[in-house]
Amino acid sequence: MTSDFKGEKIILEKIKREFGHKGIIQRAHRIWISIDKEELLDWAKWLKQEGFIHLSAISVSDWIEERKYKIAYLLWSFKDNVLLVLTAKIDRENPVVDSIIPVWGNNAQSHERENWEFFGINFKGNSNLIPLFTENWQGPPPFRKDFNWQEYVRDKYYNKENERERGYYED
Amino acid sequence: MKERGDIMKINQEMSVLPKSNEYDFYFGPCHPGSGNFGVKLKVKGEKIISALSDPGYLHRGFEKLMEYRLPLQNAMLSDRICVLESLAWNLVHAEAMEELMDLKIPERAKYIRVIMVELSRIQSHLIWWGVLSAGIGFDTGFKIAFGYRDYILDLFADITGGRVYPAGYICPGGLRRDFPMEIEEKIEKVLDKIHEAAKFIETGNPTFLARTKGIGVLKLENAISLGATGPVLRASGLKNDIRKDDPYEVYNRFDFEIPVREEGDIYSRYMIGLEEIKESVKIVKQALEDLPKGEVILPKFKKPKLNMKIKEGEVYVHNEIARGEGGMHITSNGGVRPYRVKVRGPSFSHMIPVLEYLLQGAEIADVPAIYWSLNVCPADLDR
Numbered sequence: 001m002t003s004d005f006k007g008e009k010i011i012l013e014k015i016k017r018e019f020g021h022k023g024i025i026q027r028a029h030r031i032w033i034s035i036d037k038e039e040l041l042d043w044a045k046w047l048k049q050e051g052f053i054h055l056s057a058i059s060v061s062d063w064i065e066e067r068k069y070k071i072a073y074l075l076w077s078f079k080d081n082v083l084l085v086l087t088a089k090i091d092r093e094n095p096v097v098d099s100i101i102p103v104w105g106n107n108a109q110s111h112e113r114e115n116w117e118f119f120g121i122n123f124k125g126n127s128n129l130i131p132l133f134t135e136n137w138q139g140p141p142p143f144r145k146d147f148n149w150q151e152y153v154r155d156k157y158y159n160k161e162n163e164r165e166r167g168y169y170e171d
Numbered sequence: 172m173k174e175r176g177d178i179m180k181i182n183q184e185m186s187v188l189p190k191s192n193e194y195d196f197y198f199g200p201c202h203p204g205s206g207n208f209g210v211k212l213k214v215k216g217e218k219i220i221s222a223l224s225d226p227g228y229l230h231r232g233f234e235k236l237m238e239y240r241l242p243l244q245n246a247m248l249s250d251r252i253c254v255l256e257s258l259a260w261n262l263v264h265a266e267a268m269e270e271l272m273d274l275k276i277p278e279r280a281k282y283i284r285v286i287m288v289e290l291s292r293i294q295s296h297l298i299w300w301g302v303l304s305a306g307i308g309f310d311t312g313f314k315i316a317f318g319y320r321d322y323i324l325d326l327f328a329d330i331t332g333g334r335v336y337p338a339g340y341i342c343p344g345g346l347r348r349d350f351p352m353e354i355e356e357k358i359e360k361v362l363d364k365i366h367e368a369a370k371f372i373e374t375g376n377p378t379f380l381a382r383t384k385g386i387g388v389l390k391l392e393n394a395i396s397l398g399a400t401g402p403v404l405r406a407s408g409l410k411n412d413i414r415k416d417d418p419y420e421v422y423n424r425f426d427f428e429i430p431v432r433e434e435g436d437i438y439s440r441y442m443i444g445l446e447e448i449k450e451s452v453k454i455v456k457q458a459l460e461d462l463p464k465g466e467v468i469l470p471k472f473k474k475p476k477l478n479m480k481i482k483e484g485e486v487y488v489h490n491e492i493a494r495g496e497g498g499m500h501i502t503s504n505g506g507v508r509p510y511r512v513k514v515r516g517p518s519f520s521h522m523i524p525v526l527e528y529l530l531q532g533a534e535i536a537d538v539p540a541i542y543w544s545l546n547v548c549p550a551d552l553d554r
Contacts, residue, residue: 029417030487053395056489059500059513074487074500074515078409081416085487106524107398114519132523133227133553143235 007080011050018046023084030083037071037088037097044073044103047086051079055104058111060119064145067092069119073100090121099125118143192216196535200228204306204539208522208549214535222530224523229553237512242268243475245509246339252514253551254335255298258291258327259492260551261341266419267488267499268343271481280345280467281421286358286458287330287341288490289451293365294323295493296444296451299546300372303441306539307382312371319368322361329354344472355459362452372445383438387529387541390435397528398520401495402443403545407435413491425457437544444546447493478507494518494546516551523552 008025015021015033023033035043056074063070066089073086090097100108102125110132112123117131120141131137140147158165196212196219199205209225233252237245249264250257262284269276297320304312324334329351331337340347389399394407404411412429414422430446432439483505489498495517504510522545529541 026486054400055398056496056498057500057513057515057519059511059515061502061511061513072500074498076496078411078416083417083487083489104398105396106528107396107520110519110523131227133230135227142232149232149235 008082011080011082011084014050019043029081030085032085032087034087034089037090040086040088041098041100041103043086044100047075047084048103051077052084054078055100055107055111056083058108058115060115060121060143062092062119062143062145064092069095069121071097071115071121095119095121096124097121099123101126117141120144193220198538198542200225202539204302205542206547206549208547208552210526210530210538210542212530212535212538217534217536219530219533219535219538222527224527226522226549226552229549231554233554234512234514237509239508241477241508242343242479242481243339245512246342250336250338251550252516252554253492253494253497253548255548255550256291256295256493257336258287258331258341259295259490259497261337261339262288262420263488263490263492263497263499265341265343266490267486267501268481270486270488271484271501271503272343273482274344274469276345276469277466278421278463279349279465282458282462283346283350283467284341285420285422285425286455286462287327287337288492289454289458290323290326290358290361292451292493293448294320296448296546297323297368299444299493299543300441303437303540303543304379306543307379309376309379312379315368315371319364322364326354326358326361329357342468342472344475345466345468347468349467355462358455358459362455365448365452369445369448372448380438382537382540383436383441383544385434385436385438386537387437387533387544388435389525389529393528394435394525397524399495399525400517400520401491401493401546402440402447403495403521403525405430406432406440406443408433413489413496417489419488419490421458422454424461425454427454437540440544440546480505480507481509489515492517494548494551495521497551514551514554516548516554518545518547518549518552521545522547522549 005025008031012023015023023031026032052075054076056076059072061070069090069092071088071090075084099112109128112126113129113132115121116123116129118141139152154168158168160169193215196214197209198212199209200207207228211223211225213220233248237248246264249260252260297316301313301316328334331340389407391408394404410429410431427450430443432443481503483503485502487498487500489496497517498515500513501509502511533541
């Protein structure tokens with residue numbers, strides 16, 4: 001299937017006019033844009049006006065060597081059938097980013113809750129950050145790269161004195 | 172043993188106790204119809220004032236587990252994301268990996284993938300109808316649905332070796348094995364059986380209609396803002412289908428319709444499910460007719476090397492699975508294992524914001540009906 005990315009190019013041109021910013025067309029139906037986290041709300045408002053009304057998910061990855069989190073907002077437009085991924089980098093030591101609840105409402109709220117729980121990112125403006133999945137969790141946010149779940153499980157749930165569980169301590 | 176007089180006394184004491192008719196009410200996680208999921212309800216009399224979803228009972232941390240494993244091991248993990256449609260999640264994972272590794276898989280594998288995923292959609296929709304029937308006390312529907320679903324599970328056992336879990340049958344690079352001998356005729360026979368099942372589903376049982384029409388109404392603007400996808404969104408009136416809008420595999424070669432309804436109530440969601448079963452049967456028939464000959468897996472994946480590198484980069488792949496948009500965002504830093512996997516399950520939106528919204532103002536008796544009408548799966552919410 002050959003495609004000339006017509007719809008995607010029109011969107012990129014609009015973005016260039018509005019923000020003077022360049023995005024990447026990865027393939028048909030996919031646009032990737034990386035921005036500064038301070039600009040997030042302006043972008044969110046504008047993109048929703050342009051038809052990106054469906055927030056598919058918020059995905060975070062932990063780049064521990066760079067000391068950064070990379071947050072990606074996956075947005076779908078039913079009008080243009082394009083998936084736009086808006087990415088921004090957040091400082092890992094002080095992870096704060098604006099909440100997008102004013103734009104995508106309750107749907108964004110639950111996605112933010114998930115990432116607050118698993119990565120410890122603070123979403124400024126989200127007043128309902130309570131855990132979704134874990135119960136009475138005392139450890140660090142579990143999806144961070146420096147959290148070793150194998151070690152955690154061994155220390156918390158196994159007993160070195162128990163003959164049958166000693167194997168877990170031998171590497 | 173208490174004497175009769177004692178019991179009368181206790182009854183008298185109890186009757187003075189409740190001053191208010193407002194109380195907390197838990198639906199799940201031990202309710203037989205809720206699955207591994209709970210909803211905390213605040214109730215006044217029979218009416219629900221507010222609802223709070225309580226997920227997490229099935230959280231297995233697949234996203235983290237996948238960071239520790241090779242792509243072919245992850246193919247096996249990806250089945251387990253959703254019990255009810257494991258093949259569909261197999262496909263999402265395989266496609267994402269292939270896009271990262273720049274693989275072009277054989278034509279025959281693409282056709283077989285479509286056949287398997289559509290059969291999986293049919294059995295998943297049969298479960299949907301079955302549990303919705305059970306949720307409103309129509310047990311016959313439950314038994315009919317699960318009975319007919321078994322024909323498809325037998326097919327899966329013949330083809331993949333597993334009835335429910337295919338153990339990574341759809342893997343990066345193609346398929347683990349080809350169709351067995353004479354399976355095409357068996358599939359045709361099962362499709363006839365499904366046709367039979369659809370007739371049962373169409374029956375307009377008056378009690379069923381009374382329990383489903385006009386209840387649990389989700390308007391289009393709310394459906395979009397709360398993040399609904401798939402059949403739930405189509406039942407509210409938006410014509411959309413990732414198979415057509417962002418085609419994958421060979422869906423653009425087949426002729427099928429996208430059923431849409433306007434009402435957004437339980438009944439319309441149920442009818443969407445029924446119509447989608449019919450469309451899936453159409454797709455499977457077309458795919459069987461055009462099924463090309465040849466290999467089903469790339470040669471280098473027949474005996475895969477353990478140190479196979481994944482190219483640096485990131486992709487987002489989403490498919491129209493039975494419940495809505497199922498997607499995976501996979502990032503690689505050039506190693507042999509994915510650096511980060513994010514799973515986007517359709518039930519995440521359907522069971523948290525959508526369910527909480529729909530339960531507000533509903534009656535207690537309608538909770539199971541509304542819950543199951545959203546075609547939910549706690550497993551893909553929790554991951």
